[in-house]
Amino acid sequence: xxxxxxxxxxxxxxxxxxxxxxxxxxxxxxxxxAVVDRRLQIRxxxxxxxxxxxxxxxxxxxxxxxxxxxxxNKVPLAGLVDRMLEQTESVGYRRSxxxxxxxxxxxxxxxxxDEARVRFGAEFMDLPAGxxxxxxxxxxxxDVRSPAWADVPAESFFEHRVLHDVTTSYFTHxxxxxxxxxxxxxxxxGYVRLEADRRxxxxxxxxxxxxDHEN
Amino acid sequence: xxxxxPMAVPRAVGGRAPDxxxxxxxxxxxxYAEAEEVDFxxxxxxxxxxxxxxxxxxHGFSVVAMDAGPYWRxxxxxxxxxxxxxxxxxxxxxxxxxxxxxxxxxxxxxxxxGGSTVHFAMVSLRFRPEWFKTRSQMGYAVDWPIDWRExxxxxxxxxxxxxxxxxVTYPWxxxxxxxxxxxxxxxxxxxxxxRSAEKMGVAWSPTPIATLSAPRGLAPxxxxxxxxxxxxxxxxxxxxxxxxxxxxxxxxxEIRDLAMAGRIELNARGLATGVHYFRxxxxxFQKARNVVVAGYAIETPxxxxxxxxxxxxxxxxxxxxxxxxxxMPQSNHGVYGIVDEAVRWYKAPxxxxxxxxxxxxxxxxxxxxxxxxxxxxxxxxxxxxxxxxSRGLWGEKLMREMEKYNHQVGLxxxxxxxxxxxxxxxxxxxxxxxxxxxxxxxFSYGENDKRLYEHAIRFMSQQMEAxxxxxxxxESDTAHLGGTARMGDDPRTSVVxxxxxxWDIPNLWVCDGSVFPTVGGVNPSLTIQAIxxxxxxxxxxxxxxxxxxxxDRPASTGAxxxxxxxxxxxxxxxxDQGREQPWLGNASAAGMV
Numbered sequence: 001x002x003x004x005x006x007x008x009x010x011x012x013x014x015x016x017x018x019x020x021x022x023x024x025x026x027x028x029x030x031x032x033x034a035v036v037d038r039r040l041q042i043r044x045x046x047x048x049x050x051x052x053x054x055x056x057x058x059x060x061x062x063x064x065x066x067x068x069x070x071x072x073n074k075v076p077l078a079g080l081v082d083r084m085l086e087q088t089e090s091v092g093y094r095r096s097x098x099x100x101x102x103x104x105x106x107x108x109x110x111x112x113x114d115e116a117r118v119r120f121g122a123e124f125m126d127l128p129a130g131x132x133x134x135x136x137x138x139x140x141x142x143d144v145r146s147p148a149w150a151d152v153p154a155e156s157f158f159e160h161r162v163l164h165d166v167t168t169s170y171f172t173h174x175x176x177x178x179x180x181x182x183x184x185x186x187x188x189x190g191y192v193r194l195e196a197d198r199r200x201x202x203x204x205x206x207x208x209x210x211x212d213h214e215n
Numbered sequence: 216x217x218x219x220x221p222m223a224v225p226r227a228v229g230g231r232a233p234d235x236x237x238x239x240x241x242x243x244x245x246x247y248a249e250a251e252e253v254d255f256x257x258x259x260x261x262x263x264x265x266x267x268x269x270x271x272x273x274h275g276f277s278v279v280a281m282d283a284g285p286y287w288r289x290x291x292x293x294x295x296x297x298x299x300x301x302x303x304x305x306x307x308x309x310x311x312x313x314x315x316x317x318x319x320x321x322x323x324x325x326x327x328x329g330g331s332t333v334h335f336a337m338v339s340l341r342f343r344p345e346w347f348k349t350r351s352q353m354g355y356a357v358d359w360p361i362d363w364r365e366x367x368x369x370x371x372x373x374x375x376x377x378x379x380x381x382x383v384t385y386p387w388x389x390x391x392x393x394x395x396x397x398x399x400x401x402x403x404x405x406x407x408x409x410r411s412a413e414k415m416g417v418a419w420s421p422t423p424i425a426t427l428s429a430p431r432g433l434a435p436x437x438x439x440x441x442x443x444x445x446x447x448x449x450x451x452x453x454x455x456x457x458x459x460x461x462x463x464x465x466x467x468x469e470i471r472d473l474a475m476a477g478r479i480e481l482n483a484r485g486l487a488t489g490v491h492y493f494r495x496x497x498x499x500f501q502k503a504r505n506v507v508v509a510g511y512a513i514e515t516p517x518x519x520x521x522x523x524x525x526x527x528x529x530x531x532x533x534x535x536x537x538x539x540x541x542x543m544p545q546s547n548h549g550v551y552g553i554v555d556e557a558v559r560w561y562k563a564p565x566x567x568x569x570x571x572x573x574x575x576x577x578x579x580x581x582x583x584x585x586x587x588x589x590x591x592x593x594x595x596x597x598x599x600x601x602x603x604x605s606r607g608l609w610g611e612k613l614m615r616e617m618e619k620y621n622h623q624v625g626l627x628x629x630x631x632x633x634x635x636x637x638x639x640x641x642x643x644x645x646x647x648x649x650x651x652x653x654x655x656x657x658f659s660y661g662e663n664d665k666r667l668y669e670h671a672i673r674f675m676s677q678q679m680e681a682x683x684x685x686x687x688x689x690e691s692d693t694a695h696l697g698g699t700a701r702m703g704d705d706p707r708t709s710v711v712x713x714x715x716x717x718w719d720i721p722n723l724w725v726c727d728g729s730v731f732p733t734v735g736g737v738n739p740s741l742t743i744q745a746i747x748x749x750x751x752x753x754x755x756x757x758x759x760x761x762x763x764x765x766x767d768r769p770a771s772t773g774a775x776x777x778x779x780x781x782x783x784x785x786x787x788x789x790x791d792q793g794r795e796q797p798w799l800g801n802a803s804a805a806g807m808v
């Protein structure tokens with residue numbers, strides 16, 4: 001992938017910063033370029049999950065990490081999670097009450113959808129955002145009605161799979177680095193100015209008005 | 216890339232190992248035939264095993280050190296990318312339970328030649344002297360069988376071996392030599408700790424840290440990339456991979472990457488004769504006069520327990536019943552907040568300043584033990600993990616919080632957890648892809664542990680406020696492990712003696728963090744390496760006095776040997792032995808499950 005086609009969306013807080021503009025500078029080594037290029041080619045389509053579960057996952061991702069409506073290139077978040085599941089059998093551990101990673105996701109997505117049917121008589125992906133959020137809040141508190149949760153504990157699924165896997169997948173994408181002003185890859189070139197309120201020229205410049213406005 | 220995939224095909228073969236300092240280059244490596252009885256086979260090449268491999272090879276012993284992980288070339292293999300670098304962690308399935316199940320992975324495991332030092336945060340602290348005698352001098356837990364003054368000398372050896380950068384004068388503990396390299400400048404996150412500690416009236420220090428502040432051989436000084444805990448791509452970090460292991464190789468040790476140990480074999484006399492391990496598609500057996508287990512606090516007891524046989528039905532070295540028991544993580548509780556200034560805590564090593572005030576102050580405490588606390592600098596996925604696990608945030612709320620990333624500061628402790636037998640590693644019924652039982656890791660905080668971290672949270676919250684931070688929140692976490700094969704001076708209450716030698720099997724040794732009777736309030740890597748240095752020297756002394764037991768050839772009856780073992784005769788390019796565990800036929804015949 002050329003660096004030109006790999007531009008990612010900038011953010012309100014760091015309006016002039018696109019981490020991808022550093023791709024061909026000393027901040028990125030060969031393996032980092034290869035790794036991020038591969039990630040940017042991932043599309044929002046399933047390779048591990050079946051099509052039905054993938055649509056549930058897409059709806060879920062939209063609520064866990066809502067992306068700005070004006071964003072030109074949305075992060076294909078469900079695609080990133082699906083790719084992680086395709087490539088990962090285990091993250092190294094699981095709670096004794098939880099099934100292994102892939103089973104947890106399959107069963108959890110099924111149960112989430114069944115919860116939507118039990119509670120609101122519709123598929124999860126067809127519910128309005130507010131009702132989707134209601135279900136997720138209930139899930140987080142373990143307040144669930146579907147019998148499908150017998151196969152995977154709702155609270156654990158939400159905390160250890162949904163929150164962990166969806167949000168960490170999102171923050172492996174360069175667009176998310178623009179959003180928070182993260183310096184991104186730094187090898188072999190690191191940083192020189194380490195003090196507070198100091199910034200190297202290859203770091204994100206913050207729009208202080210955006211900061212003051214929010215605080 | 217697939218032709219040289221270090222996670223699929225061993226690199227340390229054909230009489231050479233990767234030269235970690237030069238792209239594409241190799242260094243010569245001595246190799247031993249599997250049928251050749253080497254002096255020591257070491258399972259694990261991290262802070263314990265890698266350091267000991269170097270010391271033993273330099274003392275003139277023949278050494279084969281194996282590791283389940285790949286042999287990385289940091290300059291070529293390490294991306295500046297959190298997702299990619301998960302490859303450094305031990306990600307084989309483990310089951311966690313208890314009241315406070317431990318999150319495994321990055322904070323406490325490594326699957327690499329060099330072990331978790333390949334991704335450790337490099338904080339290199341000495342124990343407080345009294346911690347080697349906590350029972351007799353401080354009234355809690357259990358004594359080590361080693362005197363602190365002896366450890367002080369070995370700490371100095373390790374600090375020199377790693378060219379630790381640190382302050383001229385360290386504010387706590389007895390005098391120590393000055394650190395080999397000058398301290399690093401503070402980043403903004405470390406400066407916050409320093410300024411706020413001064414407001415609280417407690418001492419702070421630049422962190423003694425294993426990354427170079429001046430060039431050393433082919434390793435350049437740290438350039439403050441900040442990706443330390445996912446692997447240093449410049450070699451500024453002084454890991455086992457680029458310090459002890461190059462020395463071990465030049466002293467004649469062989470290192471076998473992608474070699475997963477499954478079972479230690481014993482003969483009829485109850486002595487270890489070697490290790491069954493899986494490499495390059497098949498089970499193999501390395502013959503040895505001595506076996507050292509150095510797999511850290513989970514894999515070490517797992518291997519000892521899984522090597523159970525009719526002679527030792529409860530696992531090897533387990534007459535005390537303590538193999539796997541007294542598992543101790545360290546509390547890694549933290550307090551975070553935001554400040555007006557742009558901190559940009561992704562720059563430079565994450566913990567460039569610290570305070571050991573509560574390790575060395577015994578008044579004003581309602582708990583036994585101590586804790587150090589350090590400045591923080593998590594990468595984005597680690598940080599979002601903190602926000603979701605601590606606060607359960609998602610949706611717009613999470614995204615608004617993540618936007619504050621560059622204004623965030625934090626203090627986290629490395630806190631002493633006391634040993635409890637009920638915190639332990641056992642074997643689960645579930646098997647891994649090699650057919651080995653996976654570990655079950657059980658942990659619950661004790662009352663003292665809770666008082667310790669609650670004290671730390673109160674104190675650090677005050678300090679954060681004193682430093683001007685607001686929107687504080689607390690994270691519960693653990694880091695590091697220790698204690699599942701504790702050392703002691705009584706065979707009834709310990710697994711190994713002060714020399715890391717098993718009481719029950721005199722040519723079986725354990726050399727890693729699992730020998731810690733207590734973990735103290737500092738990061739363990741320096742102490743593990745100091746213990747390994749001491750063990751290497753002690754073994755050389757014992758050998759010169761004829762005190763090492765020679766493991767002889769396996770006998771035909773009554774032994775733990777698998778009768779159907781087909782040994783390789785010509786090193787690792789021989790025929791594939793297949794995936795079936797060679798010892799199983801014999802074990803099931805002997806009535807084992």
